[in-house]
Amino acid sequence: MSFHEIIDMERYEKIVEQFVSELEKTGVSPSINQYVVIKLPAQSFQGFFSSIPLVEALNKYGLRASLKTVRISEPKEKKVVKMKERGGIHKDPLYEKYAERFGSDLTTHMRDLSGSDQAMVAGMFGYSESGPDVDVESDRIFALLNYVWNLIDKYTEVRAGGKYEYEYERKFGKIMELIDTFFTEKNEPSFETFIKPPDFILGFDGANFVSIRGSPKISLKVDDADSWITLSSVEEDLENVCFEIIKTGFNLPRGGDTLLILPSIPPENRRKKPKEDYLQAYVQAFTYEAIAFKKGRIASILMLNTKEHPNDNPDEIWAAIQAFWGIELSKKVPQEPFKRYRIFSGEAGMRYKVRIPHAVLVFKGEGSFGKDVFGEIVGYPTPNLKTNWTNALQLTSKLDWYPQKEHDDREPLIRLGLQELLPISTFLRVCGIDYKAMRKRNKQIKEILDKAEKIEIIGQPIDGVATNLIVSLGSRKIRTSDSEAIWPGMFANFPGGEVYFTPDTIDGTFVVDETMAIDQSYTLDTPLIIKIEAGVVKEITGNQQLLTILLREKEKSKQRLTHLEEKEALPVKVLQGYKDNFDRVGEWGLGTNSHAKVPSNYLIEAEKADRTIHLALGSGYEPDRATLYHWDAVAGRNQNLTITALTSDGKEIPILVEGEWSKELEEYT
Secondary structure (H helix, E strand, O other), rough: OOOHHEEEEEHHHHHHHHHHHHHHOOOOOOOOOEEEEEEOOOOHHHHHOOOOOHHHHHOOOOOOOEEEEEOOOHHHHHHHHHHHOOOOOHHHHHHHHHHHHOOOOHHHHHOOOOHHHHHHHHHHOOOOOOOOOEOOOOOHHHHHHHHHHHHHHHHHHHHHHOOOOOOOHHHHHEEEHHHHHHHHOOOOHHHOOOOOOOOOOEOOOOOOOEEEOOOOOOOEEEOOOOEEOOOOOHHHHHHHHHHHHHHHOEEEEEEEEEEEEEEEEOOOOOOOOOHHHHHHHHHHHHHHHHHHHOOEEEEEEEOOOOOOOOOOOOOOOHHHHHHHHHHHHOOOOOOOHHHHHHHHHHHOHHHHHHOOOEEEEEEEEEOOOOOOHHHHOOOEEEEOOOOOEEEEHHHOOOOOOOOHHHOOOOOOOOOOEEEEEOOHHHHHHOOOOOHHHHHHHHHHHHHHHHHEEEEEEEEOOOOOOOEEEEEEEOOOOOOOOOOOOOOOOEEOOOOOEEEEEEEOOOEEEEEEEEEEEOEEEEOOOOOOEEEEOOOOEEEEEEEEEHHHHHHHHHHHHHHHOOOOHHOOOHHHHHHHHHHHHOOOOEEEEOOOEEEOOOOOHHHHHHOOHHHHHEEEOOOOOOHHHHHOOEEEEOOOOOOEEEEEEEEEEOOOEEEEOOEEOOOHHHOOO
C-alpha cells in the first residue's frame, strides 16, 4: 500500500483552489479577525473529506477556520417522544417532566416559563429560537457551544442598548460582567472577545456548504470535493487498529465517547511537516469516529488552528470549551466568580450541557493549540483553595505527575491519549502489534529497574563522541507505556512501547543521533551532544541547525514562565518548581516496540523503537519535576548500547548488551 493509492495530492490541491475561487464570489471580505466554524454530521464521508480542502481554502483566503463534527438530532417531535419512552437521558425525571408538559412544542411554551424553567429547557433540549438542532444526548460539546454563543449574542446586544428577554440571560450577563473585572485587573480585553461566537457557521446539506450563521449568506459547492481520497485499500485495517485503541487502549464501554483534537494544515510560511502527514492523520481520525459509532461508542472531531507561541490565544471555539469545562467543575469553589456561577448553573441546567468526554485523543502537529485564557487570567481553584489549575484539560485528566493533583481530591474525568501525525502505513505498522508480547517485555524490564539503584549506559562512539551515562533511580516510579489509558486519570501514547521514569539524578554524556521533538519532530544528520551534571543540562553542542531551534523554543518557554508569573496564574510553589526544573532532565526511557523503526521522522515512533533510549529535557513524570516543556531526544541502535542495572547489593543485571536484548531478561518473565 502506498500513499498515492489513498490520496491524490494533485486533485486535492485543485479542490482547494476551487474553494478559494468560490469564496471570492461570496462578497465576504478576508479578515484574520473573522472566524468560521464548519459543523458536519458525524460519519459523513462526503461531508468530512469535502470539508478538509475547504478548511485549508478558508485559511488561505484569510478567514480562520475550525471544524467540529456533530451528531445531528432527529426532528423535535420524534426526539421528545423518544425521551418520554426512554425516561430521558440517564433516566432523569426532569426530562420526563418537560417532555410531558410540552409534548413536541417547546418554542410556543418557552415564553410562558419562569426564568429557571426557561434556562432548564434551553440547557437540556438545545433550545434556540430556531429550535434544537444538535443531539444533546450525544454531542454535548456543540450543544454547550450553541447555548453559550446564544447567551453571548444576547449579552453583546444588551451592551449595545438592547434588553434581556429571559431571567437566565440576565444572570449570565452578570456573570460575564463579573469575570470581566478579573480580566480588567490583568490588563486583558473582555472575556467575551476570547470566546466570541463564530462570524460564520457553515453546515453541509449533502451537496453544498451553506451558512447557518453570519452575513452575507454563503453557499459553496465544488463537485466531487471528496474525490481526492480513496479508503478501500486500507479501510478494514484502519478500522481494526482504531477499534483496538477504543476497546483496549481506552477501555471504552458501549456509549463511551471520545473527542479527537486535530491541527488544521498551517499556512505555507509556517508549515514544515509534509501536508500529506496532516491529510493521513485526518483519515485516521475519521476512521476512529466511524468505527466508534459502528461499535456502539461515540466520537467527534474538533479541528483547530495551531499557534506559533504557547502564549498565543487559542481558537475561540477551544477557548470556550476549556473555559466552561473548567468553570463548571469549579462551581463549588467558595469565591467569585464561581459562587455566582453556581447559582446560574443550577437554574440553567448546565450539568446537562457540560459533560466531559470519557477520552480525549490529541494529534500532535506543529506548534501548540494556545493557552487556556480563562485558566491563566482567573484560574480554576480547587474547592479547598489550596491550589489552582490553569488548564482545563489538565484539570479534567489530573495525571499523577501534575503538581496541583496533590491538593485536589476530586476524581479525574478523562483518559488522555497522544498521537503524532503519522503516515497511515506507519500508524498501521506501529499500532497493529502483538500487545501481549510488548507488555510482557515492558514488565520484564520494569521488574529489573524496580530492584535497581542505578543504571549504566555505554555506547559506541558516533563522530568520536560516545553516550556514557550513570542514572540514579532513587525512589522514582518506573512506568510502562503499554498503550493503555483504561481509566480516567491515565495517559497513553499511540503507539506505545517503552519503559520510562524520571531520574533522581543523572550524569554524563548523551549523544542524540536519531530524532528529537521540540516544536515538532526533527531527524538528525549530525549528532547533538548533551552534557549533564547532577541531573542538570550543562552544555549542548553539535548539530547547529537543531541547536538554533532548541534555543529559540526554549526562549519562548522562558517568556511563558515570565507571563505566568506576571499574571499570578499559578501558586508560588508550582511556579518555583517550574523554574527549578527548567534546565533539568525530566525522563529516561527505553523503547520496546519491535515494529517501530529508526531512523524515523516521527518522535513517537523513534522513541518507541526497541533497543533505543531517549532522554527528555524539561518536565518529568513526577510532581516535583514539572516545568513548561518536554522535549524527547533519541539515541539509536547504531550506537550498540549496553545498559546494565546496578542493585544496592552489588548485582549487575544486563538489559542490553551491545545493542541486543540480554538473555537475563527471560529470567524476569
